[in-house]
Amino acid sequence: MLDRFEYNNVSPRVVFGSGTLHELPSMLQKINATSVLILCTPEQISTAETVRDLIGDAAASIYTKATMHTPVGVTDDAVQVARELGVDGIVSVGGGSTVGLGKAISIRTGLPHLCIPTTYAGSEMTPILGETEDGRKTTRRDPKILPTAVLYNVDLFSTLPVDLTIYSGINAIAHAVEALYANNRNPVIELLACEGTKALCEGLPVLQTNAQDSEARQKTVYGAWLCGMCLGNVDMALHHKLCHTLGGSFNLPHAQTHVILLPHALAYNAPAAPQAMAKLASVLPESDGDAVRGINALYRRLGIQLGLKDFGMPEKGVDEACDIALSNPYKNPRPLEHGGIRELIRRAWAGEEARQDL
Structure with a gap:
């Protein structure tokens, strides 16, 4: 016999598989994003450029300053860039650092956020945001933090170094x-x-x-x-x-x-x-x-x-x-x-x- 329990499903729309990156333009249409800021770390610029080339005019710019622990100063800078460009969506390409930045921008601006993960960290599936300021990391949970959609393109994981594969797994x-x-x-x-x-x-x-x-x-x-x-x-x-x-x-x-x-x-x-x-x-x-x-x-x-x-x-x-x-x-x-x-x-x-x- 099962004990009493409560189950509340919190999940973005997910597309999963090999060769799925070509579905990105249609996914952006479904979240009503016509001009997006692409986010990445300095190490993921090449992948971000691939995404930019795929979506063409929908790519307003690439922001390359995502870093671990989501420093508030970086987020404030990225929010300013997004507002100056007048974008109506965010695309994060990378691991937990980039996804975290996308969440931080989205919760501050209300912009829809589409994730393209390249590590196994899992941040893209959570309504949780951890931010760092003055040497302290604080965490909050809010349904609005959850990304709008997630595109798992399994092929993107093939270039992840073996040690990072193990650690993020x-x-x-x-x-x-x-x-x-x-x-x-x-x-x-x-x-x-x-x-x-x-x-x-x-x-x-x-x-x-x-x-x-x-x-x-x-x-x-x-x-x-x-x-x-x-x-x-x-x-x-x-x-x-x-x-x-x-x-x-x-x-x-x-x-x-x-x-x-x-x-x-x-x-x-x-x-x-x-x-x-x-x-x-x-x-x-x-x-x-x-x-x-x-x-x-x-x-x-x-x-x-x-x-x-x-x-x-x-x-x-x-x-x-x-x-x-x-x-x-x-x-x-x-x-x-x-x-x-x-x-x-x-x-x-x-x-x-x-x-x-x-």
Whole structure:
């Protein structure tokens, strides 16, 4: 018998597949966008130019200053550009940094926002916006933040470097993990979380050895889409709160921070969420019924051995990050205990393997 639950579906219109980029002009018509500002990072200019050439006169300009953690100063500049050009739509091309900028512009201006993702981060499927100002990252959730439409062109993922493929894929798994023990989880989201995690666990090891394997790439993009749906429809907990704290305060790379923290946050919450851990273990290879063992095994298979110190976080930042993480209460399966959270962050800083003794 199912317990009572509430399910509210929050999702943009999605087009998914190989060779789908040619559908962009018709998608712009459907969102009534006739003059758009294309957003990208400096590294994605070539892809943005491809999009510009495809839509012709509908491309007003390309804005190339998107950067991680969505600094408010960059957003203010981009909004000014959009207003000066008089555009009636936004197209973001890239990963979470670019999608985040598109969301920030859209919520400020009301302009429709079409995403063309090139990483597995999943931000395009969420009504969540994280912005950084004065060294602090704040997050808000609003249905109006959700992009208007998403175009998954699987072919665009073929040039993503292998290490970024792995990092952003694990980032996507983190969305599913927290959805399984979210306070407002439901059976539909649990199905999406398990299916998305399974697809990513099957696809990522293949792409690591053969980045051009089209079947594995389709499976991985599909898994990331489902995991992004999870992130967009339920509340996140300890893992995502820590990632935002660390990323905004120490300017750490988004995907790598998620990768480093996931096993430790999972180990912290495991005793308080046995049903979620059992569901997760069922789709993690080599878990033997233990989700933490399974995630550790996946990391070993993928050759992941990272610590926050590898990305410039000082050891003295462990205490600062702990204090910030505990300053704003939020729902989590296990109560937030100073000693356990500090040790979690310290282990993540040092790059240690996750252990269930926090």
